[in-house]
Amino acid sequence: MKSVVGMLALAGLLVAAPVYANKLYRFNVDGQIVVKDYVPAEYSHLGYDVLNKQGMVIKTVAPAPTADELAQRKAEEAAKKARQDAIAEQRQKDMNLLRLYAKPKDVERARQRKADEIESYIQLQRRRITDLEEKLEKSQAQAANIERKGLEVPADIRLEIVQLQNGIRDSEDNIRNRQQELGEVTRQYADQYERVRILQVYQPGVLDDEVDLDKVDQVLAERESKAAPASK
Structure with missing residues (x-):
């Protein structure tokens, strides 16, 4: 019954609309359906349907987005742009890495x-x-012998002792620094090794959240299994 009433109401509106209009515009104002041969500026943001002479919808214009919808759309666009930039940056890093190492064993x-x-x-x-x-x-023993005789240790011997002590400290510092470097290098190569493994299965530029490490392990294991008989 409601649909019949609605059709009758629309028919009445169409009859009331200017007969010379090629297109009509149907929109809703405070729950009331309005049909005109134009859309008043104050209502254009509500969205509307474009009707032909027969009252058939030929186009629908969606309502203008709200402030919250605009903010959400902007955030989504920013996130999409950030992801695209991250993919481009990762792809460049991957290409540089593959120029150095074709296989994980090259990294090792x-x-x-x-x-x-x-x-x-x-x-x-x-x-x-x-x-x-x-x-x-030897220098300290020499200096001790001189002191036991009640004599002053010559300046050149004192200087030699200081230089030797400094040399020992320098070498100890060098060892600590290189040991620290070894740890950093190990971590760096471990990261590169894992990335090259991933790039045996995925395309350059793939982000971490798209990588299935179980799949990588499975695919590489299958390849090694197939290659094993040929290498015998």
């Missing part, structure tokens, strides 16, 4: 070379400390 070889280099330097510093400690012990 590079890590081992760097670790060996740092360890060699640390061993060199330890040998230097041993050598300096032996010289320091």
